[in-house]
Amino acid sequence: MVIIAVIAQSKLNASLSQAGLAAGIYVIGTLLARLYIGKKLEVFGRKKVLRISIIFYLLTTAAYFYMPSLSFLFLVRLLNGFCYGAASSATNTIVTEYIPFSRRGEGINYYGLSTSLAAAIGPFVGMLLLNYTNFYVIIMISVILIALSTVGSFFLRVENVELSDEEVKIAKSWKLNTFVEKRVALIATIGFIMGLSYSSVLSFLSSYDKVLHLSSAGSFFFVVYALVITVTRPMAGKIFDRYGENSVMLPSYVFLTLGLIMLAFTTSSVELLFAGALVGLGYGTFMSNGQAVSLKLVKNDSSRIGVALSTYFIGLDLGLGVGPYILGIVRNIVDFQQMYLVASVLPVICLVIYMKFYKPAAALKREIIERKLEAFEDNEIE
Template sequence: MSKKESSLVKKNENPNDSGEKHLMDRAAERVWTRDFILIWSAHFLLSLAFHATMPVFPVLLQDRFGLEGIAMGAAAASYTLSAILLRPPAGYLLDRFGRRSVYLPSYCLFALVFLLYPLASDAVAVTGARFLHGAVWGVVMGAANTAAVDLLPAKRRGEGIGYFGLAMICSMAAGPGIGLYCVEAFGFDVLFRGAFLLTLAGFAVVLPLRFPDIPRSDRPFALTALFEKTSLPASLAVLIFCVPFGAVNNYSGLFSRSIPGASAGVFFLCLAIGTGITRLFSGQLFDRGGPSRIMRSAYAILLAGCALMVASGLLPWGAVSFSAGGLCIGMGFGIAVPVIQAMVNALVSPQRRGAANSTMMTAFDLGICLGLLTTSHLYATVGVSGTYGVLCGCIVLSALVFFLFALPRYVKDLAGQGKT
């Protein structure tokens, strides 16, 4: 076509066509589609049931079965241990057999396990139920996150991942209070049966979900198939910065007792607010500008949070510093997690998303576990300020891993795939 003909065509084009095309493109890139709303709602209900029972379980072990100390810790840790063990196989199953075939059965089974707790007659039985519940949790969480990513447009994937994470944050804020109230008012058995009904409602919500038609992986089962190698550098950074988050989540209630005027309730509220607010925009910033600048901000905020926690044990205004530290750690965590999840999903084909997400989530759980296992010894040895001083070192180490290894590998792999 000649230049003259081309110009004539352009003159004859309807000026509204470009606007209509923009609207059509925008509609195709919507995050809050019918199916995304369904999976978000189902994820919220399942997470709400989980967080309602989480703080109650140690109380159940002590009041009903008389467990204390190491025995209580082992029973409580069985949940996390089994979740970690099942994360990698879950990713392989998602890629090999499809999202629906894994997500719906694991969701239903997660609901049914709640009914085992009232039937448990001794500590061994309740620990077995807890171990089974953790295993199913490891599968259903990987399935939910992978299915949600499948539903998101590529150009707004980071934003959508951030929004999806809000389901967990909202349930984390509301669940513990609901669970503790139910136990006080109605007892343990009513709480667990209520959690079953809540999760059953979530299962009903997710049944009409239209899963995208993702080609299934034909990769044979092997240890290497359980992990996605392109996700490993970023997942290592996640593992290291989750150590401080595990410490914060599990021991800040204990730490608050040694800081005059500090309140564990206010601290966890600040933590939830910080995480929730940043998840609203961190994914959008990733979609627009990539991970480098936003992750610099995340690490700076995380480091500031740990520094404020160090100061809380040394300064007269320690209670204010303690709560501000929780806000900063929540903000840094709320930025870093969806950004890194978007990174690992950007590097893989849809047939390997299950493995990519499970690799990252295994690292997440391992970091939380390490924080849980090491912080009590640190606290007994060096106190609150010393403990958070060591955790500051974890943030610095994670930043070094991210910027020296994970980010260059991400840029190189992205360029190799022609996505830059």
């Protein structure tokens, strides 16, 4: 994601807008996959979707070795994004079967830690390799990593969900409510706004740190982000399970706001890296716990888990995808400092929406009663 625009310009003489499209069209492919595969996952079977999509993800990644034109690059990026979105939708759903419901928050945070670490370390490694090697070395390393994942997918135990005739009929329908899960619409909308806010960091940090003359510190921003979420994710998951989603969701909005404000007023390396820690506590915490909330909202309907997670990640991906364009327009009007202040308002909006419209209290009470009933029934059996 972070190097393809540079490659498009240097190797295929792409304009700045064409280079931006080369990066962004991958997200479009991912969104299309989440929409379609999310609804068809249980019909096709989780095991089949995982294995076929990851094989094609390997093939479309290897296709980067051959780039005769921009049009071909756009096609490869679109297909590559689609295959990634399909594989991601499958793994997001499959992992839920490994986690007991009473530890759903903790389990999802462990799983989310793996993907967040990859998203933090990947850009750092990609930029580092581009400075010391070349694009083809990076693609070769990517191919090797995906090949290992492909092999792993054939050893992973995957349980398919048996659908009733009515559930199959719904999954094959083309009605809007079969593509998105309305129970997750609120948290997906919040995810969109949070992704929009975080895109200011992903898209403009490398330019901003040059303006501040802090490029060396800027290259370690995502390393600090990764370290913070590594330490805090397991704790956040346990807090989620014990005290409910408010205990982690509300602080996540506050921390992201503080991180972006700190970024706006940064004048030193220490301040820049501290902002990275706050952003990790904010967006990093929200990302996985939003997924746990989505699962909680459809916990009694296993056939809709794939659609629910797809709906949530569509919100996140869409925010990350359109964010650079929207905030780029803002950046043309104001300076970087003011742009980050604008971005810092977005998590506050999320906080207001969440507190106004999300009502977890009744659901939490019902969940506690259900757990007590389950425990009572287990004792009766024993």
